Amino acid sequence: MTRKLYTLCGADTDRHFSPHAWKAEMALRHKGLAFDAVPTSFTKIPQIENGASRTVPLLVDGDRTVGDSFAIAEYLEEAYPDAPSLFGGPGGKAAARFIERWSLANVQAPMMPVIILDIYDKLAAEDQAYFRESREARLGKTLEDVAAGGDAALAAYPARLEPLRQTLSFQPFLGGETPLFSDYIVFGGLQWARVASGVTLLAQDDPVSAWFERCLDLFDGAGRKVPAAA
Amino acid sequence: MTRKLYTLCGADTDRHFSPHAWKAEMALRHKGLAFDAVPTSFTKIPQIENGASRTVPLLVDGDRTVGDSFAIAEYLEEAYPDAPSLFGGPGGKAAARFIERWSLANVQAPMMPVIILDIYDKLAAEDQAYFRESREARLGKTLEDVAAGGDAALAAYPARLEPLRQTLSFQPFLGGETPLFSDYIVFGGLQWARVASGVTLLAQDDPVSAWFERCLDLFDGAGRKVPAAA
Structure with a gap:
């Protein structure tokens, strides 16, 4: 799996709780794209992907790295035009x-x-x-x-x-x-x-x-x- | 001209001031459709088109009569699909x-x-x-x-x-x-x-x-x- 979505977690890594990461998770599922969620705690965020971002969600899709939930949705819409549309035009x-x-x-x-x-x-x-x-x-x-x-x-x-x-x-x-x-x-x-x-x-x-x-x-x-x- | 838009006016019939009638006026212009605006005062509304509506805007387009600004936009989008889209999908x-x-x-x-x-x-x-x-x-x-x-x-x-x-x-x-x-x-x-x-x-x-x-x-x-x- 080359597609990864860094999300936010607390002490319990199964409990993703960033509102923005949830937007990105739902967008990936809407497009029918498999991904590995990588729950990340606040203080570990600066270390992901060699300091690629100060915030999550962060999507790594092959050689593309995209941060910000809205930008992720825009990227997915453009990169996967044949999958169900996220915006409806x-x-x-x-x-x-x-x-x-x-x-x-x-x-x-x-x-x-x-x-x-x-x-x-x-x-x-x-x-x-x-x-x-x-x-x-x-x-x-x-x-x-x-x-x-x-x-x-x-x-x-x-x-x-x-x-x-x-x-x-x-x-x-x-x-x-x-x-x-x-x-x-x-x-x-x-x-x-x-x-x-x-x-x-x-x-x-x-x-x-x-x-x-x-x-x-x-x-x-x-x-x-x-x-x-x- | 068979296309008429009943709008709202006060004592000065040139001063259309219904927010909803303005939505409909702009929608017609967006579609590039010519129309006659028929400014109507509050107490005259019940008389238009033989009591067709209790509110304005009211669009009469040939044999179609459509009230409510959102319904008018939906109607125009469907009836004039080749004119610029009002909704963008x-x-x-x-x-x-x-x-x-x-x-x-x-x-x-x-x-x-x-x-x-x-x-x-x-x-x-x-x-x-x-x-x-x-x-x-x-x-x-x-x-x-x-x-x-x-x-x-x-x-x-x-x-x-x-x-x-x-x-x-x-x-x-x-x-x-x-x-x-x-x-x-x-x-x-x-x-x-x-x-x-x-x-x-x-x-x-x-x-x-x-x-x-x-x-x-x-x-x-x-x-x-x-x-x-x-």
């Missing part, structure tokens, strides 16, 4: 960028206070130190102060997904009748919470929950094979 | 629905307190009575109470467009290198404010302002031909 690719920016601000960032200590708890000791330092610098407060906003963030969370919820009243996936990369963008965020924290962000009867379950079912339940965190 | 069409739902909640609804009295002021007397009654019922308060939230809504407004702003750092239009219906969806909202109120919602150096100007330039400046409200 140029308009879908352009709009996927908008959905990515929306998802970062509305799906991922707002759950950070809710799940940040659960992530921390799942890291190996050397990664905990790195995570605390880098995240506290980025967020401008201690992990514990971020987490203090968790209850408020959780209460406000479902309303943030309203545009997705309404879209799902018209069609089963963001991609239409079948999923596209735009679905995996949002899925990655919610899968991150499922795998790293296990917190219940949405009511069971929320149409977004039903959509997320449909995404978990894809590719022989690939997303479900990592159990929800307890 | 099935993925773009599916994602345009998401952008529509996002735009309703983040572009249109939040500007209501800012522009509602300017709209009211531009209506003929019989339409003012209809507008006050229907909007006060829908919003659960008087127009004046809605407008009392205008300053706060205006201050919060630019941040709501952040996903669009970030997308424009990757590409000149939501549709990519050239505009698609997704651009017209958001354009319709901002054009509504420009034509009905003239309020300055965004800083001049905001990338969203530059994008809006690019949209106003399209189709020989079709959107610019209606001057901004004073």
Whole structure:
């Protein structure tokens, strides 16, 4: 196997929990491409492929190395044009960028206070130190102060997904009748919470929950094979 | 000319100001289809085409009558497949629905307190009575109470467009290198404010302002031909 996807893990290497790595994993499966996932902890990332990247996911496909989940999807679409499309045409690719920016601000960032200590708890000791330092610098407060906003963030969370919820009243996936990369963008965020924290962000009867379950079912339940965190 | 688009107007019939009618107008121009715009005031809508619709836009294309801006775009895409695509493929069409739902909640609804009295002021007397009654019922308060939230809504407004702003750092239009219906969806909202109120919602150096100007330039400046409200 010459195709490798470096993903993120904590102390348990089976528990991939980067939202961005999940986007790339789903994109590879959508294209029907076999790959070896290489779970990598935060502090090991600088060593992969001789320092090729400071972040994961990182895809190594033969002699090509591609970082950034969106760039990986673009690469796969171009390199494997005969496999099912990830974008459903140029308009879908352009709009996927908008959905990515929306998802970062509305799906991922707002759950950070809710799940940040659960992530921390799942890291190996050397990664905990790195995570605390880098995240506290980025967020401008201690992990514990971020987490203090968790209850408020959780209460406000479902309303943030309203545009997705309404879209799902018209069609089963963001991609239409079948999923596209735009679905995996949002899925990655919610899968991150499922795998790293296990917190219940949405009511069971929320149409977004039903959509997320449909995404978990894809590719022989690939997303479900990592159990929800307890 | 057998192609007609019923749009919305106030006392000044040249000043079309429905966000949804603007979406449909831009979609027709994108397809290069000539049409007669039929500006219609609120209380005249029930009389058009023998009571065919309670809302505008309403497109009459030969023997076809299509209401709802998204349905009009879908119809045009199907009926005129050789003209430039409005969606850029099935993925773009599916994602345009998401952008529509996002735009309703983040572009249109939040500007209501800012522009509602300017709209009211531009209506003929019989339409003012209809507008006050229907909007006060829908919003659960008087127009004046809605407008009392205008300053706060205006201050919060630019941040709501952040996903669009970030997308424009990757590409000149939501549709990519050239505009698609997704651009017209958001354009319709901002054009509504420009034509009905003239309020300055965004800083001049905001990338969203530059994008809006690019949209106003399209189709020989079709959107610019209606001057901004004073």
